[in-house]
Amino acid sequence: MSTQPANPPGPVSGTAPGSEPILQARGVTMRFGGLTAVDGVDLDVAGGEIVGLIGPNGAGKTTFFNCLTGLYPPTAGSITFRGQRLAPKPYRVAEAGISRTFQNIRLFPNMTALENVMVGRHCRTREGLLSAIGRGPRYRAAEREARQTARELLSFLDLDRHASAIARSLPYGDQRKLEIARAMASDPGLLLLDEPAAGMNPRETLALRETIFKIRQRGLSVVVIEHDMRFIFNLCDRLVVLARGRKLTEGRPDEVRADERVIATYLGTAPAAAPGTAEQEASDAR
Amino acid sequence: MSVTVLLQLVENGLVLGAMYGLIAVGYTMVYGTIQLINFAHGEIFMLGGFGALTVYAWIPGVAHLPLFAALPLMLLGGVVVAVAAAVGAERLAYRPLRTAPRLAPLITAIGLSLALQQVVSLWYRLPGGGNAKAPVAFPSFGGKAFDLGGVLVQRADLFTVIAAAVCMAGLAWFVARTRSGRAMQATAQDPDTARLMGIDPDRMIVVAFAVGAALAAVAALTQGLRYGQISFDMGFVAGLKAFTAAVLGGIGNVRGAMLGGIVLGLAEELSSGILAHFRDTAQYGQAWADVWAFVLLILVLLLRPQGLLGERVADRA
Numbered sequence: 001m002s003t004q005p006a007n008p009p010g011p012v013s014g015t016a017p018g019s020e021p022i023l024q025a026r027g028v029t030m031r032f033g034g035l036t037a038v039d040g041v042d043l044d045v046a047g048g049e050i051v052g053l054i055g056p057n058g059a060g061k062t063t064f065f066n067c068l069t070g071l072y073p074p075t076a077g078s079i080t081f082r083g084q085r086l087a088p089k090p091y092r093v094a095e096a097g098i099s100r101t102f103q104n105i106r107l108f109p110n111m112t113a114l115e116n117v118m119v120g121r122h123c124r125t126r127e128g129l130l131s132a133i134g135r136g137p138r139y140r141a142a143e144r145e146a147r148q149t150a151r152e153l154l155s156f157l158d159l160d161r162h163a164s165a166i167a168r169s170l171p172y173g174d175q176r177k178l179e180i181a182r183a184m185a186s187d188p189g190l191l192l193l194d195e196p197a198a199g200m201n202p203r204e205t206l207a208l209r210e211t212i213f214k215i216r217q218r219g220l221s222v223v224v225i226e227h228d229m230r231f232i233f234n235l236c237d238r239l240v241v242l243a244r245g246r247k248l249t250e251g252r253p254d255e256v257r258a259d260e261r262v263i264a265t266y267l268g269t270a271p272a273a274a275p276g277t278a279e280q281e282a283s284d285a286r
Numbered sequence: 287m288s289v290t291v292l293l294q295l296v297e298n299g300l301v302l303g304a305m306y307g308l309i310a311v312g313y314t315m316v317y318g319t320i321q322l323i324n325f326a327h328g329e330i331f332m333l334g335g336f337g338a339l340t341v342y343a344w345i346p347g348v349a350h351l352p353l354f355a356a357l358p359l360m361l362l363g364g365v366v367v368a369v370a371a372a373v374g375a376e377r378l379a380y381r382p383l384r385t386a387p388r389l390a391p392l393i394t395a396i397g398l399s400l401a402l403q404q405v406v407s408l409w410y411r412l413p414g415g416g417n418a419k420a421p422v423a424f425p426s427f428g429g430k431a432f433d434l435g436g437v438l439v440q441r442a443d444l445f446t447v448i449a450a451a452v453c454m455a456g457l458a459w460f461v462a463r464t465r466s467g468r469a470m471q472a473t474a475q476d477p478d479t480a481r482l483m484g485i486d487p488d489r490m491i492v493v494a495f496a497v498g499a500a501l502a503a504v505a506a507l508t509q510g511l512r513y514g515q516i517s518f519d520m521g522f523v524a525g526l527k528a529f530t531a532a533v534l535g536g537i538g539n540v541r542g543a544m545l546g547g548i549v550l551g552l553a554e555e556l557s558s559g560i561l562a563h564f565r566d567t568a569q570y571g572q573a574w575a576d577v578w579a580f581v582l583l584i585l586v587l588l589l590r591p592q593g594l595l596g597e598r599v600a601d602r603a
Contacts, residue, residue: 069482094484108475111468118465119472123484125465142465186484 052236120185303551304450309528312498328525334503337367372499424510536596
């Protein structure tokens with residue numbers, strides 16, 4: 001862990017970032033009464049790109065995710081995915097190909113791990129109610145397909161042994177991984193991860209980074225919110241810094257690390273330490 | 287008091303409880319998805335009975351069929367009417383109030399319940415001009431009851447228990463093994479996340495109403511067959527009891543609804559039957575059956591507020 005180079009060569013992606021962005025968010029604004037939680041944020045994500053979304057607590061990162069996924073219809077702004085403007089309806093967003101995980105785990109607690117992933121596949125399966133009642137061939141084919149895909153994803157995230165365990169009984173780190181498996185079940189083009197490393201030990205965090213690289217190899221773009229700076233600086237192609245609902249800056253990890261405004265935002269005044277170091281020390285101290 | 291009498295009470299209780307359970311599933315499924323106590327569900331049950339009767343009375347030839355051949359047609363008629371009424375009520379009465387304070391749909395449900403009773407009472411017509419202001423005759427199985435060592439099992443009783451068992455097995459399979467069933471569980475456990483999985487909550491709500499209504503129609507058919515009559519106000523007491531059963535089992539929990547129904551049916555029959563058997567307590571027997579049912583409810587709510595199989599807050603299935 002400690003031998004990580006300060007400035008890693010940066011994961012070289014097979015699918016060239018810089019090609020046509022698959023996600024274009026323009027001027028996304030979310031007001032709750034008098035509070036503007038997200039204020040005119042633009043975000044482009046290219047195919048196969050891993051983008052980090054960082055910023056102090058309350059910067060509006062999760063609210064921005066909620067806008068992207070349609071949980072909150074944004075007060076203003078537009079979100080275009082694969083060239084199509086998204087209606088702010090969560091199930092439409094899922095159909096279009098964006099899926100996410102949650103900061104505080106939100107699995108379906110009383111369903112098994114396998115069932116959770118199968119529910120994640122809901123919008124990619126069709127099964128007429130009548131066919132299900134008659135147990136017709138379409139029902140059986142759809143069930144088999146959903147089950148197979150779910151099992152494949154569980155083994156992709158190394159969760160096979162938990163397939164028939166009730167979700168809430170899984171160890172914490174595995175619950176986080178199960179959320180990723182469930183999010184991937186809808187064959188998304190863009191995966192939004194909200195603090196995926198929260199509560200993980202260093203070994204798990206390292207494994208998670210490898211997993212995210214493997215996810216990118218499957219052709220997905222990933223946007224990650226995370227407070228573990230070492231993790232995020234070593235993971236992302238590009239970082240976007242939010243502060244008080246606005247985009248402060250964006251750029252390659254080494255650019256952002258050197259940006260004095262970022263340092264000031266995190267620590268109030270310009271300190272000697274880089275933001276990554278500061279956060280890392282803070283989390284080490286915990 | 288002989289063992290035979292006691293067993294007869296248990297038999298009556300099981301049959302009654304199976305019917306309560308079938309209706310209770312509708313309360314519990316709708317509550318599980320939108321946290322609404324659908325007080326019009328008793329009337330959905332009643333409409334299921336009238337749907338079945340309509341097929342029997344109005345479609346030429348059905349009344350001349352042997353009853354076992356007419357039953358599937360009557361069941362179909364009852365299910366269609368009940369499901370249409372429930373889905374229509376959801377679409378026209380409850381959905382516009384989805385974001386209203388919770389009291390609004392509750393009052394709407396009570397109003398709808400009264401309205402549906404009056405519609406049937408005022409406008410239902412039988413061939414030959416009879417109306418439904420008084421109880422109307424329902425076909426029933428002829429033939430002798432089965433005698434199991436002194437315990438009499440009516441044919442309709444047998445039909446009730448088999449129908450309930452088949453329905454519950456089908457429901458369990460539906461919830462656990464189909465895409466729609468899993469989506470319903472997911473919606474009940476975490477509606478927001480379910481929406482993010484691409485599940486349209488409106489559809490799941492319609493499915494919950496429809497499945498509940500179908501089971502209520504089955505229950506209405508069994509009640510008609512057992513008593514040989516149905517009436518426009520039969521949904522009131524049956525609905526209240528079934529609601530009690532749903533709360534007893536843990537509202538929101540489908541297996542709990544069936545268990546609650548059977549516990550309630552047994553408690554009602556046993557308490558009233560045993561009390562009626564002794565001279566000193568006879569006056570607290572049959573006439574007090576409903577009292578004992580609700581005393582049981584109060585006791586369970588005092589000792590185990592979440593119901594027999596219910597889990598504490600936000601853990602519905």
